[in-house]
Each structure stands twice: as structure tokens, then as C-alpha cells.
Amino acid sequence: MIDTVVFPVAGLGTRFLPATKAIPKEMLPVVDKPLIQYGVEEAVAAGATRLVFVTGRTKNAIADHFDMAFELETELEQRGKHELLEVARQTVPDGVECLYVRQRQALGLGHAVRCARSLVSGEAFGLILPDDLIDNGGDGVLAQLVRHHEQTGASVISVEEVPREKTSSYGVVDVESFTGRSGRICGMVEKPEPAEAPSNLAIVGRYVLDARIFELLEETRPDQRGEIQITDAIASLLQERPVDAYRFEGRHYDCGSKLGFLQATVDLGRKHPELGGEFSAWLENQ
Numbered sequence: 001m002i003d004t005v006v007f008p009v010a011g012l013g014t015r016f017l018p019a020t021k022a023i024p025k026e027m028l029p030v031v032d033k034p035l036i037q038y039g040v041e042e043a044v045a046a047g048a049t050r051l052v053f054v055t056g057r058t059k060n061a062i063a064d065h066f067d068m069a070f071e072l073e074t075e076l077e078q079r080g081k082h083e084l085l086e087v088a089r090q091t092v093p094d095g096v097e098c099l100y101v102r103q104r105q106a107l108g109l110g111h112a113v114r115c116a117r118s119l120v121s122g123e124a125f126g127l128i129l130p131d132d133l134i135d136n137g138g139d140g141v142l143a144q145l146v147r148h149h150e151q152t153g154a155s156v157i158s159v160e161e162v163p164r165e166k167t168s169s170y171g172v173v174d175v176e177s178f179t180g181r182s183g184r185i186c187g188m189v190e191k192p193e194p195a196e197a198p199s200n201l202a203i204v205g206r207y208v209l210d211a212r213i214f215e216l217l218e219e220t221r222p223d224q225r226g227e228i229q230i231t232d233a234i235a236s237l238l239q240e241r242p243v244d245a246y247r248f249e250g251r252h253y254d255c256g257s258k259l260g261f262l263q264a265t266v267d268l269g270r271k272h273p274e275l276g277g278e279f280s281a282w283l284e285n286q
């Protein structure tokens, strides 16, 4: 079982300025929930009971969001607003623990994951990059990966096909062959130019990783930009232990970009239980 999921949330979110000047980008709402909450719900649905947030100096709103809001809850209770009270309370369910550790310097995603080391329990853990929002009618992507891990014991990373010209925005994996949705990874490169990319299978931000990755991250050298990449550490891991790629079911939105954020907002707005009908009808007439 995977009980711990790590969320690297220390990035400055400069692509969304000025919206992110005083608010963490993970707290920007997609329809009526902050982006980070979609990732948290996916982790909880996959069975996680320990959520580790790797934060930075400007990220206190995230911890507040998953904490009890005493004044708000008292007020809602007194006014008899029970439904809203539940919404405010259930940002994280009872029995799920939130832990916070700070990444003091922006030294890359691998470094952020390394910061979580002492808070991760178990032999394997989940990793969610909340910028990647994945909408799914059924099982969340992390649950799909956890199931694959339970069946095989392998570390596993979600991937999807991207147009060749986009490989330089992603980690790209080399897989010899697939059986169904999964295949063993034999190599991976962080953000290769299209001509150098081993395939067009891009890593999307969901991973189940063997805890050996923490030792390998200690040995991983920074890249040309001075960042320690998780991709480089996983490339070392797969020399020792099995790491699989998993073609997940679900629609991926890159909410690290404004376009992806807008697309997620429109699609999730159309499916919203209260607003969906009216919003879709309005869109049709534009």
C-alpha cells in the first residue's frame, strides 16, 4: 500500500503574475476548488493517509486551506449553514494527515522531492505535481498507478503521447514495448529537443516511486540550469529496479500554463453539477 503522497508546491508561479503575487498558484480556483485540492482528492482516493507538501515562503495559504478554520466554522454553524460547513471542513477528510516541509532554495523538482525524505514512510510513495490536473470519470490516475504498483512491485510513471515538437517541455521516456497500458522503461531524458527525444511519450505529473529514489537524489548532479531533476534520479533508479510507464485513462490539463488552466476551467465548468447546464447553454450562444 502507498500511504504517503508528496506534493511539490514551492514554485513561484511567475507565469500567472499578477494573480500569483500574493496567492500561491496552487490556490487559484478551477471553477470552485483550488487547483491543489484536485490533487489532494486524487491522492486520498488512491488510499493516501499522509500528504507531504514541499512548500516555500509564500505558501502559507495552502496549509491554511487544509487546516480547520475556526471562526468560519463557528459562524456557519451558528447560521445553520450545514452544507457549507461540510464543504469548508472536508478540504481534507478526517484521518488524513497533512505535513509541511520547506524547500529553502529553488534547486529543482528533484531537490524538492528530496526535501520530503524524512516525512515519507514506506518502501514506495506517490508523487503528484498539482499543475497537471487530470479529469477522470472513474479512477483517478494515482489510483491507477498504485494498482499497477501493487500488482507488479515496479515503480510507475504516468505518460501520454504528445506532438513531437513538444518534447522539450517534458520528461520523455523510452519504452521497448507495451502490454496493455504499461511497459518497462529503458531510458528517460528531461526536456529533450524533438530530434534527440527517444519517443513522444511524455511524463505527466503522477508517479509511484521506490524510496531508493531518495538515496539516488543525493547523488544526482544538477543539470546545465543548476537544477536537480527527478527525471535524472529515476534514470538511475531504472538501472537497478523496474520502472514502468503507464498510459493512464483521463484528460490531462496543463494548469501550469494559462491556456491549460482556461481549458480546465471551461471543461470542468461544463460538467459542474449545479452550473454545468446553464454554463454550457451560455457557451453555445457565444
Ligand code: G1P
Residues within 6 Å of the ligand: 109, 129, 132, 169, 170, 171, 172, 190, 191, 202, 203, 204, 205, 229, 230, 231, 256
Ligand atoms: C516536470 C518534470 C517533467 C514532467 C513535467 C510534467 O517538469 O520535470 O519531467 O514531464 O513536470 O508536468 P516541469 O513542468 O516542472 O518543468
